[in-house]
Amino acid sequence: MESYLDSLHEIEGIPFLKFFTGKSILEALKYHPRSDDLFIVSYPKTGSHWTQYIIYLMWNQGKPCKSFNEFKECASFLDLEGVRNLEDLKAPRMIMTHIPYEKCPKNEETKYIYVLRNPKDVIVSYYYFLNGILEKPLDLDSAFELFLEGKLIYGDYFKDVKLWYEHRDDPNVLLVVYEEMKEDLEKSVMTIAKFLNIEEALKENPEIMKKIIKYSSVEETKRVLEADTSLIDKAKGDILKPEMIPKKAKISFVRKGIVGDWKTHLSREQEERLNERTEKEFAGIDFYEYWKKLGIFRSSQ
Numbered sequence: 433m434e435s436y437l438d439s440l441h442e443i444e445g446i447p448f449l450k451f452f453t454g455k456s457i458l459e460a461l462k463y464h465p466r467s468d469d470l471f472i473v474s475y476p477k478t479g480s481h482w483t484q485y486i487i488y489l490m491w492n493q494g495k496p497c498k499s500f501n502e503f504k505e506c507a508s509f510l511d512l513e514g515v516r517n518l519e520d521l522k523a524p525r526m527i528m529t530h531i532p533y534e535k536c537p538k539n540e541e542t543k544y545i546y547v548l549r550n551p552k553d554v555i556v557s558y559y560y561f562l563n564g565i566l567e568k569p570l571d572l573d574s575a576f577e578l579f580l581e582g583k584l585i586y587g588d589y590f591k592d593v594k595l596w597y598e599h600r601d602d603p604n605v606l607l608v609v610y611e612e613m614k615e616d617l618e619k620s621v622m623t624i625a626k627f628l629n630i631e632e633a634l635k636e637n638p639e640i641m642k643k644i645i646k647y648s649s650v651e652e653t654k655r656v657l658e659a660d661t662s663l664i665d666k667a668k669g670d671i672l673k674p675e676m677i678p679k680k681a682k683i684s685f686v687r688k689g690i691v692g693d694w695k696t697h698l699s700r701e702q703e704e705r706l707n708e709r710t711e712k713e714f715a716g717i718d719f720y721e722y723w724k725k726l727g728i729f730r731s732s733q
Contacts, residue, residue: 435568436578440585444535447585449565452512459514460531467541470628472528473596475589477557478549479610481657483624484526486617486648487545490625490634491524494643497656510537530586533595540604545624546596548719549610550728551589552694552706555579559697576702580709590713597717609719611691611726617645650688691726 440447443457465471470487474480484507488497497503507526508517518525529536559575562584575584582588600607606627613620621644625631634641646652698706707729714720724731 456514460510463537465539465542471544474547494640496647
């Protein structure tokens with residue numbers, strides 16, 4: 433755990449890995465969104481990259497990407513890249529960030545899609561992702577404790593979800609639930625399309641919907657959303673510190689893409705502790721009730 437904590441630095445009260453420089457983060461925090469920007473916001477490992485790719489397919493009539501580089505022509509990870517690449521993006525621009533609600537760049541005319549996922553699968557997915565980029569592995573027990581303490585990168589999962597949920601009825605905010613997308617992707621795509629004012633185009637062209645469903649599968653999304661770290665080395669040092677960039681050749685932003693992977697990873701004690709914490713934080717909230725119906729959490733007796 434100590435080696436993990438040593439790999440972090442705190443900027444504006446938010447924990448980041450050290451290869452995120454202060455310059456890129458401060459640029460992100462100070463960015464004033466354009467009215468035609470689309471922000472995809474989430475706590476890490478909740479399905480934000482998958483959601484981005486689904487929207488890419490929606491904007492491109494279901495035509496899939498050939499590579500991660502092609503995808504990046506209209507999508508930016510603001511936290512890592514800062515603002516310098518935004519002007520080069522093709523419009524409309526998708527900007528992804530994990531910056532917590534309180535610090536997230538805001539504009540009432542900008543649209544925000546917030547993606548949330550049950551915390552049991554989040555911690556397992558986060559654990560695997562961190563061990564794909566950290567030089568020294570972090571064991572699951574340590575990752576679990578750090579998650580509950582809000583000390584993983586980007587801080588407190590529960591706080592961020594609740595703050596965004598308070599704004600669920602804002603006209604420029606849409607909350608999407610990962611498990612609902614997995615259960616009925618077509619319905620979720622139509623919900624997103626309505627929010628983006630492209631619903632009628634999908635209704636008039638059912639073949640586009642078929643392509644979106646086909647090319648947003650886990651296998652297809654994994655193929656596209658795999659970054660080559662050798663390309664990151666070309667970034668200027670004031671945005672990324674080359675010596676801190678992960679040494680692994682490939683970073684995949686999608687692993688299994690399933691609901692319930694936590695069942696084969698978390699101990700009974702860890703499951704109970706997450707049950708208690710989630711009940712305390714989310715009791716009575718609609719998405720939590722939905723998770724209980726799915727059997728992820730206990731239903732009230």
